[in-house]
Amino acid sequence: MRTHVVDHPLVAHKLTALRDEGTDSPTFRSLTDELVTLLAYEATREVRVDPHDIVTPVAPTTGVRLAAPKPLVVPILRAGLGMLDGMMRLLPTAEVGFLGMMRNEETLQATTYAERLPEDLAGRQCYVLDPMLATGGTLAAAITFLTDRGANDITAICLLAAPEGCARLEADLEGLDVPVTVVTAAMDEKLNDKGYIVPGLGDAGDRLYGVVG
Ligand code: URA
Secondary structure (H helix, E strand, O other), rough: OOOEEOOOOOHHHHHHHOOOOOOOOHHHHHHHHHHHHHHHHHHOOOOOOOEEEEOOOOOOOOEEEEEEOOOOOEEEEOOHHHHHHHHHHOOOOEEEEEEEEEEOOOOOOEEEEEEEOOOOOOOEEEEEEEEEOOHHHHHHHHHHHHHHHOOOOOEEEEEEEOOOHHHHHHOOOOOOOOOOEEEEEEEEOOOOOOOOOEOOOOOHHHHHHOOOH
């Protein structure tokens, strides 16, 4: 597994505003959107392309275009939905599949409660959107779900990551013969005893969409 922390002053600037507890939901959503587009630029560095012949007004030339099958973008519901628009801005022709996962706040185990994905993901390059790589349980379960269906290249885009989550992901995916990359805006210090990232930004889903009772 490869972890890439995007080191860019604009990313750090937006992330600081995102972390601030005084940032309201509308601002939080638009900052997430902007931040994801910046992260997506890095995350798509290895997106598959094929050569493509065109004719400019001056001369024929060969460029590239996205290869088939198209990349699949998979937001993890609910909070990953807040990252979808920012991702699709860079990859408008990608397909989108949905995976609903939630963690039990006591056991911290991830369970799948909804799924809308192609049955066959053979040879697909997948971009998983999950804002908080905290314990790593949800992301490990999502990646396993996709690779079990045949996905053969996975990039996870996370606003924030914790060292414990990265270590768990690495351990859970050991032996998996599929390249996995995590792209994040920051590697934070640790998890607290409730499984929240410290200093983090709080509950990403609640800050995007409000508290559901
Ligand atoms: N999920 C969140 O939304 N925030 C955290 O800090 C950890 C998990």
